[in-house]
Amino acid sequence: MDCLELRIPPLPQLLMIGHGLWPKGMQHFKRSFSVYDMLYVTGGRFYMTEDDTAYELERGDLLILEPGRTHFGQRPVTEPTELYWVHFSHPHPPVAKEREAIKWSTLLGKGTDKDLTPVDQYMYLPKHAHLDPALLVPLLDEMTELHETLTLRNSLRLNVLSGELFERLQATISGGLNSRSYHISERAVQYLKTHMTEPFDAEAMAAALHYNFDYLSRCLKQHTGMSPLQYVHHLQINRAVTLLLTTDLSVQEIGEQAGQPNGNYFIRLFRKHMGASPGAYRSMHRART
Secondary structure, X not given: OEEEEEEEOOOOEEEEEEEEEEOOOOOOXXXXXXXXXXXXXXXXXXXXXXXXXXXXXXXXEEEEEOOOXXXXXXXXXXXXXXXXXXXXXXXXXXXXXXXXXXXXXXXXXXXXXXXXXXXOXXXXXXXXXXXXXXXXXXXXXXXXXXXXXXXXXXXXXXHHHHHHHHHHHHHHHHHHHXXXXXXXXXXXXXXXXXXXXXXXXXXXXXXXXXXXXXXHHHHHHHHHOOOHHHHHHHHHHHHHHHHHHHOOOOHHHHXXXXXXOOHHHHHHHXXXXXXXXXXXXXXXXXXXX
């Protein structure tokens, strides 16, 4: 499945939502504009071309048309066709991504009380997919009703529902989270979190989880992009960053609490991940306050 990767925050901004029944013979006009146009067909058959790619959408089919591309109906509908359309905007350009390439368990840097801007994250939407109407229609109906009678009182609710719509669309992409490799990856993650301050021991990890270490490594790499040791280092550096910015502990003490008691190695590891020594990183970020 092709997906659209959008950097967040901010979340996409809902512009409008519509619902209608297109009579036989009606055809979408040609246009190119600067917003996204999500189409969801719940009855009949709808024809839409984006640039040079033609789509034939049946009941349950969803298509997201991208800003800046030209789209048009390549032929009139041949039967009464019911569909919803949702227009939304987003300041960052989309990036095409294969579902299999998305590493859902990738750790993101967490915000601290020293941060002045939010940490970059990503959301994913299906470009073209077949979705059960029971998943979307009740939500789209509520959004449509609110949009048609929009008031100051209910505008926030409409925007909350648009966020839920995007979350449901992303959930349809991440269905692979039910796979065996993902569950094994999650078990490995929990083990590494529990033992992050202990010396890394591949044999002990394999014995505790009852899987060959090479297999555990492949599962973890598939879903996080990191080997077990790399994941431990990532956890340790995150712990160190938090302690640097929220305590007055020495660099040596922070290394010990993060699971790296060898001071020289801890400093080299920290510089590799963060681009600065622990002391310099602390001074740089505290100087901003």
